Ligand SMILES: Nc1ncnc2c1ncn2[C@@H]1O[C@H](COP(=O)(O)OP(=O)(O)O)[C@@H](O)[C@H]1O
């Protein structure tokens with residue numbers, strides 16, 4: 237079984253959470269080549285709440301997949317907490333996600349016909365947390381997103397806003413260092429959007445979780461501490 | 477982890493209860509049919525064995541005439557007293573022995589007639605055939621030696637000639653000879669080949685020869701071997717001895733035969749065994765069909781749950797853990813099918829054996845085999861879909877509609 241990669245400078249070394257060094261991501265070849273990321277330098281420090289904006293096709297999702305260790309650069313280097321992700325295999329990257337990263341998706345991605353509680357317990361199963369502790373922590377996470385009364389409901393019986401809150405509970409139950417959200421409010425009405433954003437701000441401020449969120453709505457980006465704007469695979473503003 | 481995976485799989489099976497059940501059906505029917513057939517076959521084998529055993533344990537029957545089966549059986553000269561004495565003297569491994577002479581004739585009491593087998597026997601006959609005296613007594617030594625016409629009757633004869641009365645002390649007429657009934661045999665019931673073992677009249681051999689047959693011929697010699705392993709050795713000794721006494725040239729056909737009841741039972745068991753082999757083939761085919769059904773449903777399930785797989789991978793599941801999950805799901809489906817099939821097959825064969833009045837014997841080996849085979853089917857046919865799931869790219873899986 238793969239081992240969790242350690243940062244080179246030891247566990248106490250102060251690294252940025254995310255560091256891109258001239259990262260390129262190229263899809264296709266020759267005529268049909270697409271430079272989704274074109275030499276991006278970027279740094280995100282612990283405790284930040286970064287909003288990523290940009291028009292469609294500017295490379296936001298590609299960057300998010302990279303940050304989340306789901307993908308590796310075509311060239312350049314990506315250091316996650318001081319670990320060069322480019323040198324890791326699939327299983328090692330999975331372990332990094334398991335231990336340090338929480339994901340929130342635009343489409344919620346809850347398991348069908350599964351209760352809210354079971355959905356939130358899922359990441360803890362992969363972390364080998366014993367059943368009793370799993371349940372306790374999942375209930376606590378649901379409580380934090382204000383859904384402890386809905387623990388036994390399946391996703392079909394929850395509204396969109398509630399589903400997204402379950403998804404957030406699932407992302408934070410492991411107490412990750414980094415929470416990644418790709419258009420988390422894209423499928424919600426205005427009132428729900430505000431609720432979700434306030435929850436994310438709370439997680440960032442009170443729990444010290446670094447948040448990176450993609451959005452195309454300036455109103456949502458306002459909730460963050462910094463906004464990075466992409467255009468044609470390059471960062472045009474918001475870098476340190 | 478395996479435990480949590482198992483729970484998740486059971487949940488998944490329950491979520492699609494109807495679909496899961498239909499998927500299991502193939503394996504269930506296959507396993508059920510085989511379990512039923514094997515159990516019924518085992519019952520039939522045991523019945524044949526116990527029936528043959530009831531004819532007489534470890535019994536050999538030496539009769540004149542060639543062993544060739546069929547309507548025309550070359551006759552041979554009957555045996556004589558010295559043949560029996562020679563067997564007693566020279567063959568080792570015999571526990572009990574009795575020369576017999578037999579006649580199928582009608583016996584009469586008053587105005588009642590009953591056609592039956594009248595057999596002249598020595599006292600060894602009771603031991604060889606396992607007959608017991610239920611009432612009255614056996615022949616005395618004096619009666620046996622002097623040829624006094626006394627007899628012991630079977631239950632069927634008694635029921636027909638002495639309904640509701642005590643037979644002991646009464647007389648029956650066998651071919652003009654009046655015979656005193658001194659005993660009643662305990663019932664042995666129906667034999668394997670359909671003969672009623674209670675439809676007999678036994679009398680001392682001497683009396684039979686003198687008064688009924690009018691000669692000293694012996695029609696068969698019944699032998700009981702000390703233990704089953706010695707059966708073929710005793711058979712060979714008897715054959716050699718008789719060939720010598722009857723001056724049969726090497727290579728010539730015997731004019732007598734030694735029947736081995738154990739052999740008959742073995743033949744019948746081997747028929748059942750080859751039937752079992754055939755059933756194994758049917759089982760393999762039905763498990764194959766059931767396995768393909770499972771593979772089909774698992775492939776559909778993987779496609780349907782592509783986003784779920786993407787989510788799990790994003791959350792930090794290893795490819796091997798996704799593989800394990802789908803594999804366990806397939807095995808759970810197959811095993812549940814197998815278990816249902818075992819229950820189904822056992823209840824089916826219970827009903828069948830009851831109505832055929834066969835013993836109901838559960839063969840643990842077959843049940844364990846069915847269980848193991850079902851699990852193997854799950855692993856073999858679940859592997860391809862599971863690998864498909866494990867090889868999904870998380871980014872593409874998350875985008876899947
Ligand atoms: N798997 C892929 N194969 C080929 N091209 C891709 C792939 N993913 C993204 N792209 C291309 O890369 C560019 C950036 O895409 P993306 O990062 O999804 O943009 P955004 O999220 O900002 O809309 C787009 O031109 C897109 O068509």
Ligand SMILES: [Mg+2]
Nearest residue numbers: 293296297298
């Ligand atoms: Mg996008």
